[in-house]
Structure formats: C-alpha cells, structure tokens
Amino acid sequence: MSSQRERAAFIDHLKSHGHRITGERLALFDEIFEQHRHVDAEELLAALHRKGHRISRATVYRNLDLLVACGLVRKQRLGQRRYLYEHIHAGQKHDHLVCRSCGRVVEFVSPGITAMQREICRAHGFSPDHHQFQILSLCAECVAASETQPSH
Amino acid sequence: MSSQRERAAFIDHLKSHGHRITGERLALFDEIFEQHRHVDAEELLAALHRKGHRISRATVYRNLDLLVACGLVRKQRLGQRRYLYEHIHAGQKHDHLVCRSCGRVVEFVSPGITAMQREICRAHGFSPDHHQFQILSLCAECVAASETQPSH
C-alpha cells in the first residue's frame, strides 16, 4: 500500500505527542488514505461501519482533526455545508475548482496562479506558505440545467 | 446617500416581480448598504434591533436571499462557518483573501489572476462567468500567534 510512509509518520506523531495508537485511529487513517477524492465525515463513518468497524461519529470527527494537526489531511469548506477532507499526497500541491451548484470538486495545478497567490498574500501581510486557493463556479451540467430551467 | 440608485433598483425589482415593499425589506437594504464590509445575518439582525426595528431572524434570512436574487448582494462562504454578505458596489469586481484562523477578509483586485481563472474554468468545462475566487491563508497576526503559542 502506497500510504505506508504516511502511516508510519502518523504513528510516530502519535507516539511523540503522547497519544495512543488505537484501532479506531488506524482504521480511520486507512479509510481516508484509501479514498482518492474529497470525502466528508459522514461518508467516512459509513464506510467504516460497512467494513465492520464499530466506531462512533465523535471519534471520527476528533481523529480527523488529529490527522489535520499531523499535517496528513486537509480539511476544507469547499463552498458546501459540510467540511471535506482529503489526504495529502506528498509533494503534489493542487488547488480546487468547485461547482457552487452541485458541489463537484476538480483539482488543478497552475504554477502561474500559485506564484500570483504568493505575491498577493505577501502584499497583504498574509502568509504565502499556508495559502489555499479555490475557484467557485458552475460546472457545465449545472450551467446547462440553469439555462433550461431559468433562474426561478 | 450613495446607495440611492441601488435602492431604486431594489424597489423596481420588487414591483416588477409582484413583491411588496415592506418596512423590513427597506430597513434591511439600508443596513447592508451602510456596512462596507462582509457581514453575517446575525450581525445584520443585531444592528437592526439596536436601531429599534422589530424584525425577525427568518425575515432577515429570507430577504437577504431576495437581495441576492436581485443581484444587489453577494452571499458567500468564505472558509468560515457562516455565510457572509456584502452589498455589490457597482462595477468593482474583486476577489477575497481570507484568514483561516480569525476569519478576517481582505479584498483584492488582480487582473492577471482573473484571466488565469477564466482559463482554468474554461479548461475544465466550468463557466468562466460565474466564478468567484478565494485565497485562504493566515494573516500576519495569526501567524505571529501560532509561532508564540505553537500548534497545540
């Protein structure tokens, strides 16, 4: 499994911070590193239950925050009501294009935009290292739908 | 008052759509057009109460949606839990830099980034006309705070 390195990093982080290595934590880690897309807490909870783990909702939320604190998972509100989580795949820094209507998320990489973001952050005294970037728009389907069935 | 034109447009919109011109609607309009920053529904409600209006929470939410439908107000989730509203000041199209920690919002204009956004939208089949754009990062104060008081 390609997440062996991250799994070890997670376990190290737990140990070095005096946290315990529990079955729930490892199951959640495995689940989110199996998903190669943006998932919310409910989906993770449901997937874990489907696989026979008896883990509670509160534990999922708590340990997602822990994974974020480890730097292994990104937690974002991508225009929708729920937080979405994605595991960080080493090196590959990308940004998000989000459909404001259906919530669909597309990742993209644009070095040019990254450079501009840094510049804008710097110009306004924001950290150029912790930025994250979203474009919210309407995907082709939702544009088509809104043209068929006009605004209201 | 500089919002006379928008106020008239609002009233016209109401009339032409068979909606009534109520005291609550005008009070809300005036309140949001007085605020030159991003406000949430609770702030607007509180401000209106402070000024002696007896308006309910539901009415504030309903009529904010109405103002959005008129194209006079923008409603956005800027990384935070609550929706933020801003009145649209004619012509001036801007994007947002948001502090992920304290929620502070700074507006910026960058024609270069706007062009790149359009290109990315087009490349992925998203509408280049309905886009909106956010950079989430940490403002100087929050960076300083997180360095003083390390991550947890």
Next chain:
DNA sequence: ACCACTATTGAGACAATTTCTCAATAGCGA
C-alpha cells in the same frame, strides 16, 4: 379612505452538521 385579497412577517419548531459531556473502555508504562 375602505375593503378584500394574499404576500409577508414573527415566533418558534425543525433540520443539518459539528462539538461537547461523562461514564465506560482500553492502550501503555512499570
């Protein structure tokens, strides 16, 4: 100005999502 019609409002119930509480459980060091 008055009436009747019905859109709008207010108050609180409801819904969706996330966080908190606290007794029971289970890692972990000795």
Next chain:
DNA sequence: TCGCTATTGAGAAATTGTCTCAATAGTGGT
C-alpha cells in the same frame, strides 16, 4: 498483569440556516 489515564461511545448540546402557520400589513380596486 496492574493501574493510570487517554480515548471512546452514545447522546445531549451548540450552531447556523430553513420551514410552518397563524397573524399582520401592503396593494389594487372601489
């Protein structure tokens, strides 16, 4: 293996926004 205490589970609570429905108040026609 034992004991300490971090972690968990279940459900309560908090947060934010939407919905319901009876009461109120704009509006167009007299």
